[in-house]
Amino acid sequence: MANIFDVVADSTRRDILHILLERYNQAADSVGELSVSDIVSQLGLSQPTISKHLKVLREAGLVGVREEGQHRYYHLDYAPLEEIEDWLIPFLSVDFDATAEEIDAEAGLKSEQRAFAAAIGKAFADTSFQMSHAVKDATSKKWRKSD
Template sequence: MADIFDVIADGTRRDILRLLLDRAAAGHDGTSVSQIVTELGVSQPTVSKHLKVLREADLVTVREEGQHRFYRLETAPLDAVDDWIVPFLDHAESAAPLEPVALPDSAAHAADVVGRAAASAKHAWESALKKLPGR
């Protein structure tokens, strides 16, 4: 199996993973290759090549229905990334401890919604920039 860090180092593969995550969160039980091609604006051979790498790393599973293949995200292999990153986060927190701030439930919910919207907008912006000619 390929090193998970090598697999997720590629921007197109991260875009595919993000797309699969977003579609799963929206209730989709799989995403076809043609949907990925359309959403990301990359060629079908490129998407297929990256999906093969993601399959080999167990980051996606495929379900076949006739001639169509539907892909789903599998997050378990990303536990290795968490295991590697968490000690750095723990170290950063111990180096500069912050006082916890208790937010009212409504403010905590608003912060969560705004944070998710900002992350989604950033991803959409980055994806749109990649589609521009000359990029």
């Protein structure tokens, strides 16, 4: 399975996710399904191109599909996006306009304490990211009882 960041790096896949999000927000039934042909018409791309991208999104767990005869209806499954959110949170809480001195003064921290806290935060985020991938990799493999 592809890394979630690699999956959403493609602009077409992000466009598909955005369309499905809009549909989800508009849906009264809270499922927000769209057919492949609806997605094709909104993006103006070929059906094989959209289907290829939907397959990648489906394999990453970002979309779910319901089959009805020959038609496929896709919906957003945003749970895997929490991995991206977890990665982004430390960046969103940073005031890039504040100077190090202002941050230290607000927090009452000395520069050594701030550096130590930043190192711990980075180590925690890196470890959390690595552990989530290790767990996903381990749970995706089919384990057999050895004879």
